[in-house]
Amino acid sequence: CLLLYPNYITDVLRMSIIIVASVYFYTLFFLYPDTWSTFIFLCIIPALSILYFDAKLFYFSLLLNSAAILLLFSYIKLIDQGHQYPYIEQDLIGNSINFIGCQVIIYFIFYLTYGRLKKQELYFEQIQQSERLKVTGQLAAAVAHEIRNP
Secondary structure, three states: OOOOOOOOOOHHHHHHHHHHHHHHHHHHHHHOOOOOHHHHHHHOHHHHHHOOOOHHHHHHHHHHHHHHHHHHHHHHHHHHOOOOOHHHHOOHHHHHHHHHHHHHHHHHHHHHHHHHHHHHHHHHHHHHHHHHHHHHHHHHHHHHHHHHOO
């Protein structure tokens, strides 16, 4: 993400990177059902989109991940019934709360960093505006001086 961010600034590429990362982590989850840590990776997928500082992309990844987890838990509860994923099926409510808690924490991290970024952008724009006004004032003073004293 960090290598591609400065070079290609397109929403389609960013969205496809998030989708590919999601598919990768869900594939790991299904390929290694005995590894509990892969569930943690599923919880932090929206954190990847924070690196782009794009609100639409973050909300897209949050919504995509929530829908995928809902489908995953439905699959585990209704079809798998705890054969491959007993650690999730035995405490489905606890894992759901864990997932929701992770999403809330990631949202607050995004909210704080995105808010701070917007404040810095506003501050930078104010500095640029004051520089423009300063240059305009100096130019006006120089023109007025030349008009009075040719």
